[in-house]
Amino acid sequence: MIYSANDNRYQTMEYRRCGNSGLKLPAMSLGLWHNFGGESSFENARKIVLGSFDLGITHFDLANNYGPPAGSAEETFGRILNRDLKPYRDEIIVATKAGYGMWEGPYGDGGSKKYLVSSLDQSLKRMNLEYVDIFYHHRPDTETPLEETMEALALLIQQGKALYIGLSNYSKEQIKEASAILKTLGVRCLIHQHNYSMLNQQNAALKPVLKEEGIGSIAFCPLAQGLLTNKYIHGIPKDSRAAGNSIFLGPEAITEEVLKKIVKLNEIAENRNQNLAQMALAWALQTGELTSVILGASKLAQIQDNIGALNRLILSEEELQTIDTILLS
Numbered sequence: 001m002i003y004s005a006n007d008n009r010y011q012t013m014e015y016r017r018c019g020n021s022g023l024k025l026p027a028m029s030l031g032l033w034h035n036f037g038g039e040s041s042f043e044n045a046r047k048i049v050l051g052s053f054d055l056g057i058t059h060f061d062l063a064n065n066y067g068p069p070a071g072s073a074e075e076t077f078g079r080i081l082n083r084d085l086k087p088y089r090d091e092i093i094v095a096t097k098a099g100y101g102m103w104e105g106p107y108g109d110g111g112s113k114k115y116l117v118s119s120l121d122q123s124l125k126r127m128n129l130e131y132v133d134i135f136y137h138h139r140p141d142t143e144t145p146l147e148e149t150m151e152a153l154a155l156l157i158q159q160g161k162a163l164y165i166g167l168s169n170y171s172k173e174q175i176k177e178a179s180a181i182l183k184t185l186g187v188r189c190l191i192h193q194h195n196y197s198m199l200n201q202q203n204a205a206l207k208p209v210l211k212e213e214g215i216g217s218i219a220f221c222p223l224a225q226g227l228l229t230n231k232y233i234h235g236i237p238k239d240s241r242a243a244g245n246s247i248f249l250g251p252e253a254i255t256e257e258v259l260k261k262i263v264k265l266n267e268i269a270e271n272r273n274q275n276l277a278q279m280a281l282a283w284a285l286q287t288g289e290l291t292s293v294i295l296g297a298s299k300l301a302q303i304q305d306n307i308g309a310l311n312r313l314i315l316s317e318e319e320l321q322t323i324d325t326i327l328l329s
């Protein structure tokens with residue numbers, strides 16, 4: 001069937017300026033880490049991507065190694081882009097990354113110029129694109145001089161293969177240093193991507209430096225991979241990430257202690273006429289001072305559900321304090 005985007009797609013989504021840049025991102029983006037690789041259903045992946053775009057999600061977050069197998073999420077996304085979204089390319093922000101191990105030998109991992117330049121070339125081929133909108137260094141590499149990694153990112157901008165630069169999983173000191181180097185190269189860092197949710201608040205410490213540097217802030221795993229929903233309250237559903245073969249979330253993560261907190265958080269969400277996922281997303285956007293949260297999904301219905309958070313994004317001081325008390329208990 002020929003896809004035609006929903007005419008009302010820009011009516012409910014909120015778009016937020018990314019740091020001090022000219023670019024706005026949707027408050028909710030779609031990530032293609034799980035469920036979009038070659039081992040997953042293409043039709044389901046297509047349904048999620050197109051359904052998300054219909055809801056105003058204009059930003060899609062990928063990486064060279066997303067799959068499995070590595071590279072296949074970019075291939076899936078490229079197929080959808082070329083088949084359905086070609087007329088909408090200028091309405092879409094495509095982000096990809098390199099930094100984790102991708103191919104054999106000394107040049108398929110880390111932060112060298114050799115790796116980053118080759119990897120983005122491969123990503124562009126897989127997605128059949130001339131450029132990506134955001135290219136990230138996926139994680140810091142202390143064995144490579146930061147100058148070399150930043151020179152590689154700046155080069156890719158100069159070559160027109162990426163429009164903006166992003167960094168992911170950097171510490172506040174590394175962000176400051178990288179940002180200073182980029183400025184000497186005439187380029188700015190657009191955005192930093194990090195783990196942030198009610199169950200993982202370590203990166204709250206990045207807020208001041210990102211503000212000071214005018215860098216946008218985007219959170220991954222805002223639902224702690226699904227823990228911050230009501231799905232695990234009565235056991236582990238067969239079709240959930242924790243029941244599958246993800247090496248990143250197993251049944252052992254669903255401890256009594258976590259469940260107790262989830263049940264209490266769920267009650268607060270219900271008192272606000274939201275479900276836990278919606279409240280957790282609103283909480284992350286507000287307390288993390290984020291430009292956007294990156295949603296993961298195994299079904300389009302989850303995105304449709306999560307977008308409902310936009311109806312009630314602000315938590316009161318009292319609600320925030322009650323949530324803190326539960327999380328610290």
Ligand SMILES: NC(=O)c1ccc[n+]([C@@H]2O[C@H](COP(=O)([O-])OP(=O)(O)OC[C@H]3O[C@@H](n4cnc5c(N)ncnc54)[C@H](OP(=O)(O)O)[C@@H]3O)[C@@H](O)[C@H]2O)c1
Pocket residue numbers: 030031032033034061062138168169193194219220221222223224225226227229230231239240241242277294295296297298299301302303305306
């Ligand atoms: N930069 C980095 O190092 C890095 C690292 C990790 C992720 N990321 C990015 O962040 C994105 C999001 O990560 P994530 O997938 O872990 O995000 P998440 O939002 O924390 O978890 C998403 C998962 O939660 C479950 N879920 C979502 N909404 C739900 C709902 N309403 N009800 C019930 N279950 C629901 C689904 O899993 P099931 O249905 O399968 O249970 C879904 O796949 C990734 O795709 C990737 O783009 C980046």
